[in-house]
Amino acid sequence: MDESNDIIVVGGGPVGAALALGLDKQGCKVTLLEARAQAGAEDDARTLALSHGSRLILERLGVWPLSPPPTAIMEINVSQRSGFGRVELTAAEAALPALGYVVEYGALQRALTAALAHSGVQVESGCAALAVSGDTQQARVAVEQAGVRRELQATLVAIADGGAGLELSQVRTRDYAQSALVCDVASEQPHRNRAFERFTDEGPLALLPNAQGWALVWTARPQRAAQLAALDEAAFCAQLRQAFGNSLGAFTLRGRRRVFPLHLKVAARPVAPRCVQIGNAAQTLHPVAGQGFNLGLRDAFELARLIAVRGAADAGGNELLNTFFNQRRFDRTATILFTDSLIRLFSKDIPFLMPARGLGLAALAVIPAARKFVARRMIFGARG
Ligand SMILES: Cc1cc2nc3c(=O)[nH]c(=O)nc-3n(C[C@H](O)[C@H](O)[C@H](O)COP(=O)(O)OP(=O)(O)OC[C@H]3O[C@@H](n4cnc5c(N)ncnc54)[C@H](O)[C@@H]3O)c2cc1C
Known part of the structure; x- marks a missing residue:
């Protein structure tokens, strides 16, 4: 050397x-x-x-396209469980070919x-x-x-x-006292290039479109994440459906579950x-x-x-x-x-914020400029 x-x-x-x-x-x-x-x-x-911004950087480095091809995210749907308010960010509104790409x-x-x-x-x-x-x-x-x-x-x-x-x-350092359970799942309903971010009492649950199925990132208290990882497939998928809701139908597990501590x-x-x-x-x-x-x-x-x-x-x-x-x-x-x-x-430790969170999401849903701001922040970061 x-x-x-x-x-x-x-x-x-x-x-x-x-x-x-x-x-x-x-x-x-x-x-x-x-x-x-x-x-x-x-x-x-x-x-x-x-993000789309990352794709542009990877293109300049000559590392794009990737194989297998990443799955495009055309829509991001943000909501909270047991609360009102929902917001959709779309690639069309952001005037981009895609909001982002899911890659392993x-x-x-x-x-x-x-x-x-x-x-x-x-x-x-x-x-x-x-x-x-x-x-x-x-x-x-x-x-x-x-x-x-x-x-x-x-x-x-x-x-x-x-x-x-x-x-x-x-x-x-700040310990979030949360872990992320990560695995691939499939659902009865196709993803149609939508990503879901759902804030639950336990923590955020994200479903990202990945090939024909979904990449799941399910955040929960460490003990609960460990329990979820140890459940048999049927029980795990039932719990996931309960946490996410019924809109995608039943889930099936694909591959291994891994748990990452978060801080x-x-x-x-x-x-x-x-x-x-x-x-x-x-x-x-x-x-x-x-x-x-x-x-x-x-x-x-x-x-x-x-x-x-x-x-x-x-x-x-x-x-x-x-x-x-x-x-x-x-x-x-x-x-x-x-x-x-x-x-x-969105922490459950401050439940009195639930209506405010719903209002925030509802406001985002009806104010295009605010929605664009959030989309741009997620896509390009804050450039100053
Ligand atoms: C569950 C989960 C989901 C995530 N999802 C997303 C997402 O959707 N989008 C996103 O943008 N980010 C996401 N992230 C974050 C993302 O994974 C990290 O930000 C990213 O991997 C950081 O890359 P890195 O190269 O800095 O570090 P790492 O990926 O950790 O790589 C560090 C490298 O350094 C090497 N190394 C360590 N010590 C030494 C040493 N002493 N000498 C030589 N080599 C060394 C290691 O072997 C390793 O190869 C997620 C993270 C988690 C945990």
């Missing part, structure tokens, strides 16, 4: 891989370190709702890995970053690969480890010079509005764009990183607040 680089990216998940590809397109010398033996997880059960994490990762293989990025798999430090001259990464420890240098280290442990700054994690700017965190390493969100990866991809895109404009020679310089943090602050803060507020607003 070459010891000296323009930029080292730690973490070959979808955000780190996208950054490495974006930098490679600018002619930077990039090394991507991925702790797993194979860059990225093929077996991750998550299904991601990509593994399929996205495969496409990124294939693009990396045809790029100039040096990918080091099975290579875990142990520690990162920096000074005014250079950044350093201590790594371990096949039992051998060594140190690499670069002008900038971008950490995209998903918040796995390379914490370089203070991290603000909000926001990292402050790293103290070490020449280091930056992006994606989940910078902010880990509740999946309620499907914003985590979309926000992380915007982090990656904006960092690569800034380095293209300013040049890679001093990519880790204070001035460039100051600009990056200032440019990203509004989008990051607005997206974190938007996601976190949805959870607080």
Whole structure:
């Protein structure tokens, strides 16, 4: 492995891989370190709702179209169980070919890995970053690969480890005391490219159109999520129908159920010079509005764009990183607040808000400008 680089990216998940590809397109010398033996997880059960904005970025990186083809979301239907108010966001109203696209994490990762293989990025798999430090001259990464420890240098280290442990700054954490149960289901009624977000007493329940069926993200208290995951198929599907309602008919389970604990994690700017965190390493969100990866991809895109404009020679310089943090602050803060507020607003802990929530949804339903605002925020983020 070459010891000296323009930029080292730690973490070959979808955000780190996208950054490495974006930098490679600018002619930077990039090394991507991925702790797993194979860059990225093929077996991750998550299904991601990509915004139209993310599609545009992936197109620029040459990673679109994906295979199997993502399922387009033409309509998003938001409602609350045991309360009035319902809102529909449509692609036609947003004047877009689709509001978003549903893709499996593994399929996205495969496409990124294939693009990396045809790029100039040096990918080091099975290579875990142990520690990162920096000074005014250079950044350093201590790594371990096949039992051998060594140190690499670069002008900038971008950490995209998903918040796995390379914490370089203070991290603000809030445990949502919720878990997300994730699996594929089918229903009697076809999805017709509609996505549903239903706020229940237990937490939000999302059904995303995925191929011929649905990707389910069902949020509940950890104990309840574990119980749901352990139910037999018939009991599980009956519970799902009870929580979602009857409009799609009976459900059938497809594949395994997985449970993810949920918390909000926001990292402050790293103290070490020449280091930056992006994606989940910078902010880990509740999946309620499907914003985590979309926000992380915007982090990656904006960092690569800034380095293209300013040049890679001093990519880790204070001035460039100051600009990056200032440019990203509004989008990051607005997206974190938007996601976190949805959870607080629809929490059963504040039941007296139920009528207000219904009114809010009803207002959105009748005010096209407000609906467009929400749709644009979900599709493009807050650009400032
Ligand atoms: C249930 C659920 C549903 C979600 N749905 C959506 C959605 O619909 N839309 C959306 O936009 N987002 C969604 N998200 C969020 C999304 O999954 C994340 O935001 C996204 O995966 C973050 O990507 P990342 O590359 O930053 O981190 P990760 O995907 O966690 O990847 C990090 C990578 O870094 C590697 N790594 C870790 N430590 C090291 C180390 N020390 N050295 C080297 N490599 C290391 C790991 O092996 C991994 O490959 C959802 C999340 C959950 C839990």
